[in-house]
Amino acid sequence: MEKLIFFFSLLLLILSPVLVSGDCTCDTEENKGVNSKHEALMYKIGAIASILLGGAVGVCIPVLGKRFPALRPENDIFFMVKAFAAGVILSTGFIHILPDAFEQLTSPCLNQSLWGDFPFAGFVAMVSAIGTLMIDTFATSYFRRSYFNKAKPVNSDEENGEVHVHTHATHGHSHGSSAIVAGGGESEVIRHRVISQVLELGIVVHSIIIGISLGASVSPNVIKPLFTALTFHQFFEGMGLGGCITQARFKSRAVVVMALFFSLTTPVGIAIGIGITNVYDENSPTALIVEGVLDSAAAGILIYMSLVDLLAADFMTPRIQGNLRLQIGAHISLLLGAGCMSVLAKWA
Template identity: 70%
Template sequence: MAKLQLLLLTLFCVFLLLPSSAFGDCTCDTEDEGRDKTQALKYKLAAIASILVAGAIGVCIPILGKTIPALRPEKDIFFIIKAFAAGVILSTGFIHVLPDAFESLTSPCLSASPWQDFPFTGFVAMVSAIGTLMVDAFATSYYRKSHSNQAAQNGVGDVEMEGEHEGHLHVHTHATHGSNSFVDNSASSDLIRHRVISQVLELGIVVHSVIIGISLGASESPKTIRPLVAALTFHQFFEGMGLGGCISQAKFQNRAVVVMATFFSLTTPVGIAIGIGISSGYDENSPNALILEGIFNAASAGILIYMALVDLLAADFMNPRVQSNARLQIGVNVSLLLGAGLMSLLAKWA
């Protein structure tokens, strides 16, 4: 699991370095109308503060299930909160990130060949979703086998110990151990699954959060930034709830929980800070910038759509507890529609 966390951190560092390659020759003129660097900087600083706080609160709400019984994963309200957050993440992929990717990769600022000859946005999103499936499957398989081997070794040790010290109880204890082992392995498999889901989901969220932050930080138009501050604050809060729910179910150690929550909370503010730093030389209409933003937005959309549909919604909606409770089933459906609807509405401003 530590290797997967290191991979996420490495990819994040790469994303931070990529904007430097967006400096280049501009083929499309950028409008100077409405630019006010001083006023724009005030809005950017307000955005850093509000988005940081909103993201931290959002990701911590589900995690507080340890201290607030109503928010624990075994409670019905947890399924409703997760359905709402999954709707937000699904809407983020389809309504916010994917259209931005289409806009970037079909921009008239790019050469007609090859960018106008092939639907690169859909292709990258598809490859990203398939890649997420593969990573999801291989990571789960690897950790499950690793745990099974460790459990088998521990089991052999237990049997030998029983044979040495508790010979007359060997048969009885062995049967009980087998029963408990089956339950433990099932619970352990679910735990491994939740851990893989939470880390892959965080990767998808981090990619587009950094891009959004850089775009906002590089803008010098108060008219553009003003509505984005409120919209992105809500956006980060709701996404945080979805990620926090996955982290809560993964039952990481406290240190890992703090690292993941902090990592998520800081991505957009750090992106804004980077955008502020490069705003003097960053041209959002340059071919390099458009291609980078378009490809990474499309990849992020593929990850988010896959995670929302397969790992969040399908897993919970097909859960026997939800299937056997009509009231809860209605609740999660309404919550899903509400989350997707509200996040879609934010597209009017962001």
């Protein structure tokens, strides 16, 4: 799954400069002159550093729960943080990405007889959510079968009508693998691993798009508000992803790779945008279609993941259902996360 995520994202990074080219008769952003472009470049460089730091800190907070007992998955505070982050991700899908997709795919720059008579953004988001469900189901089933095949009995003896089963434990595994316990614990870990990887895929798709859009802009007035808004955006999304990574109990190397991959995606997108500034036309039909379809797909993934794999999976557990105080706190945290991210939509 990690290889699939890496390949898909690398392919997007390679193809993005090509896909966004095209002709369009709509008005484009006015040329503000050399000084304005230089000022915009300075903001872009600052945005790369700020967003990189914000994303890295956000994704590392839950991961560092191993060192800070209050942030460990078994503690109530972790549930509160995860609910907040899930609200952020849900708001990102509904408030930030999906409206942009509708705007892009209904733009007057596109052939209205083809794109204006059908809600393609909603359709792609729906198909994306269904596709995520299918991947979620098949991947979980596949890894679960693989795990049980590896852990199947290596020796069995029948004595006096009793079956004695001996299994082997593989030494040298990470803390995460050794922490998998019987009674369904291994299935829960496998589930969290699939969730974290699919969630990262959805976040990465959106991060590439917003990074390229910011990097290709030549207007300081557009970049200034995005500077701070996207930093908080990445910080909150990182918290949600970091919580899933923590519960997945990956090996340390996999945790580092996933955290770095998330942290670097938007800055790399900004760098690509800077490189294609002179040839990028955000109002070209090709750019609008590619961005609109990818935004719709990302929205479907994030909405499904936040509602099904993050919120429902936690809120319906006996632990929260049996603790009214924790239940109320988790709902308040969810509303705060969704509310804070919704407010950022004013600038990003």
